[in-house]
Amino acid sequence: MGALPGAPLQAREMPEAGSATATGKPNVVILATGGTIAGAGADASNSATYQAAKVPVDKLIAAVPAMANVANVRGEQVFQIASESFTDAQLVQLGKRVSQLLKQDDVDGVVITHGTDTLEETALFLNLVVKSDKPIVVVGSMRPSTAISADGALNLLDAVTAAGSKEAVGKGVLVTMNDYIQSGRDVTKRTNIVPSAFSSQWGPLGMVVEGKTYFFRAPYKRHNASSEFDIDTIESLPLVAIVYGSGNMFPGAYKAAVDAGAKAIVNAGTGNGSVPGYLVDTLKDIRGKGTLVIRSSRVGDGFVLRNAEQPDDKYDWVVAHDFNPQKAKILAAVALTKTSDTKELQRIFWEY
Ligand SMILES: NC(=O)C[C@H](N)C(=O)O
Structure with missing residues (x-):
């Protein structure tokens, strides 16, 4: 339903600086770094035995056509590694690319596909150093795409949904795993093997259901635009x-x-x-x-x-x-x- 004549627009209907148009879909860039979400196993029964970081970003995007319903999506392959192999140099490189992209008027949000082992480190890092209020969502999967009941496709769809949503603006780096929206500041990998691996002692911020975000709380601590740290001035850690x-x-x-x-x-x-x-x-x-x-x-x-x-x-x-x-x-x-x-x-x- 549209707004009544003369009535103020609801936040959800307001055009945002950087949005494609007031009515068009948001532009979301997927930065792929590897992990199990890009993994492949020999057999559908291999949920834990597989090779991480095999599937390139264009194939990840092609595998989830429903993303086109929520955003204009394009991808970049930044790395192709399992996340246990991430180094500080790669964190800095990734952070600089996210910052660069979010300064562009034609980018509304960024998704980073990532292995789950060190996903929580990357999510916190970006939360501290990328000076932008635009959504940044880090996402992975616990099962490779070749496994029965693989979780990567839905996690990725949820990530793109969140990255393109106006409700996610200013909420810090988000992690979408297992239907939940978690704060990248405090979410941690608590179990291995099962898709419900990520949680935070302070609880999730919300959920993504059928291509729509539902937020119930917002982070309190300093992050992103209100941070005193800026990846543009950091060359190494x-x-x-x-x-x-x-x-x-x-x-x-x-x-x-x-x-x-x-x-x-x-x-x-x-x-x-x-x-x-x-x-x-x-x-x-x-x-x-x-x-x-x-x-x-x-x-x-x-x-x-x-x-x-x-x-x-x-x-x-x-x-x-x-x-x-x-x-x-x-x-x-x-x-x-x-x-x-x-x-x-x-x-x-x-x-x-
Ligand atoms: N589920 C995963 O993504 C685990 C993998 N070892 C990684 O972190 O890349």
């Missing part, structure tokens, strides 16, 4: 290492990270990001010599509080708030491109 906490640890794991040139170590500590008593001096020493110590937790959910279990103020350590270790690593690397002041770093961990 400093090395950040994660050391996994357990019983019976040894100092060499932390020292190896320092020797490799790590500018920060994320302690994926037990419980509250704890540090074993017999390793406190090692970490104090490492911090004293210049490497940052960031306390996260191997638990996955919850969040690490300052000065809980360890006196962070006294030792000049930082806590990772609710960022899991792999996300804390990304935020630390991005933050370190601007500052190595621990007060500033702690502010950044609270704000993003």
